[in-house]
Amino acid sequence: MKCGSLLQKLIMTFIIILTIVLVSLAWILSMWFRITYFAEKRTQFAQDGEYISKAVKIYNIQQNQIELDKLQGIVNMSSVGANADIIITDKSGRIYLDSKIESRANGEEKPNISDKNMRDLVSGAPLEYISDRYTYIYPIIEQDEFQGYVAMTAPLSIISKQLHRIYLIIWISALCAMVFASVVLSLVSKKILINPLAEINNAAKRFANGEVNKRVYVESQDEIGELANSFNIMAESLEKVENNRRDFISNVSHELRSPITSIKGFIAGIIDGVIPKDKEGYYLDIVYSEIHRLTRLINDLLDLSAIESGKLKFDIKKININELIRLCVLNNEQNIKEKGIKLKIDLQNDNCYVKADEDKTMQVLTNLLDNAVKYCGNNGFVKISTYYKGNKVFIAIYNNGPKITEEEIRNIWTRFYKSDKSRTNKVSTGLGLPIVRMILMQQGEEVWVKNDPDIGVTFTFSLTKYKNKKDKYQRRKE
Ligand SMILES: Nc1ncnc2c1ncn2[C@@H]1O[C@H](COP(=O)(O)OP(=O)(O)OP(=O)(O)O)[C@@H](O)[C@H]1O
Ligand SMILES: [Mg+2]
Structure with a gap:
């Protein structure tokens, strides 16, 4: 493929369009994926939160180790099912139950809740935070009184993994599409565009080198076909002009040569004495009429070319x-x-x-x-x-x-x-x-x-x- 060729430009344009489309698609898909993921997580955590808060209420009434163990079991199960870490705090914010108690000994994993959000939570509205993790906080309200909260945290690495998978699929398909499209484009455009254009180009060059009978044969009914047709029409009229020019030159030479030849012959005859003295007048008359004919021919030619070129002004x-x-x-x-x-x-x-x-x-x-x-x-x-x-x-x-x-x-x-x-x-x-x-x-x-x-x-x-x-x-x- 020639650098800067039509085919290269076509393929480059196609690749640019494909890249823009795929990048937009990847962005839309990732947005859509995040929105769906958070909506799903929200629903799941809301259900789990409600379930756990009900269990907490039972534990609050009984306040014994057996109930706490049961609660721990429920929290652990929910944690595995939702693929999230779960903590339960009392109303003062102290964690008293965790799906992974050992890892949170220093209470580091407790969500940082602002005063305003805390007020919302106390009034019974769940909260959610999205940072590098997704955290859903469900309030435990018992007899209209805030008793603490259940905080569920899921790592976002799952979304990232999924998104990376999507990006990978998109880029692999883009690469395949580019290779496939380049091959198909080059084959198709060679057949319907490049080869016919090369033929017209070749014919134009040969035409310019004097092969005025050169024509192109493109059968397609599209713009290339029309171009080939126009080329042939132009070639036809140029061939006609060229033939006229050749005829014209040969006609002029012929018309000039015959009187000059006879003038030359008669004058030579007079000079050499071949023509007798008493016939000289007769032959000079012929010479005169030949000169008259030459003058007329030249005047006519000059007139014609002057009128044709528009140089002759009409009064x-x-x-x-x-x-x-x-x-x-x-x-x-x-x-x-x-x-x-x-x-x-x-x-x-x-x-x-x-x-x-x-x-x-x-x-x-x-x-x-x-x-x-x-x-x-x-x-x-x-x-x-x-x-x-x-x-x-x-x-x-x-x-x-x-x-x-x-x-x-x-x-x-x-x-x-x-x-x-x-x-x-x-x-x-x-x-x-x-x-x-x-x-x-x-x-x-x-x-x-x-x-x-x-x-x-x-x-x-x-x-x-x-x-x-x-x-x-x-x-x-x-
Ligand atoms: N009135 C006419 N009747 C019949 N044929 C004619 C008549 N006028 C022209 N022609 C034909 O057209 C041809 C071209 O005429 P045109 O006037 O161009 O040239 P020409 O008369 O032969 O030469 P020129 O006009 O230069 O003396 C003539 O040779 C003749 O055959
Ligand atoms: Mg005439």
Whole structure:
């Protein structure tokens, strides 16, 4: 057992509790034993005293040696029966009969009775003294006159012996209980506490050393079982984070490597003269678009990490979302025209004021419109509409392109996810939707995607309506 271990603490606590309980028990038992012992002795001595006093009265009448011998016999018998020394005195306090006459020749064993107690005794009340012996004094009253007393003294060594026996029994049982409990406690707690905890501890250490697939198997339904379960849940989510991190690094490296490789190849071709002079312009155009793609990728990554870490400050203010939608369409006009896309804008009112960061909302709109144009194919149809519900404004962007599969719907929000059809697109990074979601989440808004029952896909996001103070005041008045 390790010093300071849980098991040691458990056993120590148990021993302390057991000791407190047993000491209290010993004290209560000894008190109870003394009370019972004295009550019994009192009753017995009262009966013996009465009996002897009756015999004394007969002797007082006869006053002869035969009666005295009889009285001596009675006293001796009572002394043996009660296991006590008995003396009888006359009214002046002189001992004239003793169960052990030889030992009390000097009258040393006569009880020391105070004047007050003597007065009680003379009036007929028995007395008792408890010191290292128990003494019971029974008055001899004859025709209402005090004639002396019978004093019975029992040594307390009998009680002490009995108490010692009780203490011995208690301590022996305590010792047995401690040994037994320590063995049982260590066996039981090892099974239900120590071993499962050691397993969780071991798993946590191995987990910290990089074995992220490590799990614990504890079947109990108690708190240890719950702890193991929580550990497994934590391990699962950390494994997911770790896998995401690995995927992320490999994706970033891959995304960076391919444009750099092609840039390097084309530039080397131009320098070496492998690329003919008249084709240089064409290849430089490709180099330029690859550099453009690299810049976009790096900007997107920086944006994403800044939003995620909360470092990017949002400038939330009153903006006209309808105006922003129109502006976004204008910015993408060339792209829309190039693909021969038919665009419909269906806004609920002319103006619609929301609380949002203007630049970030523009980024959200641009990403979603860019996707809608990109994934609906040439001569497709795109519709941007707004509708209100409570204090929310919903902006829906529809395109009549192919539906997104269930699996894609689960993955499109993951960084670098690109469906096969978009892999051909050189400028895609697969960071558009994660950025959209992160921007909206940071503002407490939502975004989701739904396939149209017939054809097409709709991406919808929410924004919060702007309420100016006047509106609030009016509403309260209403
Ligand atoms: N309107 C849409 N219709 C169909 N599929 C879509 C639509 N928008 C997104 N997707 C799917 O979701 C994937 C992820 O989109 P996301 O915008 O994140 O990346 P991307 O468009 O490929 O790249 P980037 O936005 O960086 O140019 C896309 O590859 C595509 O498969
Ligand atoms: Mg996109």
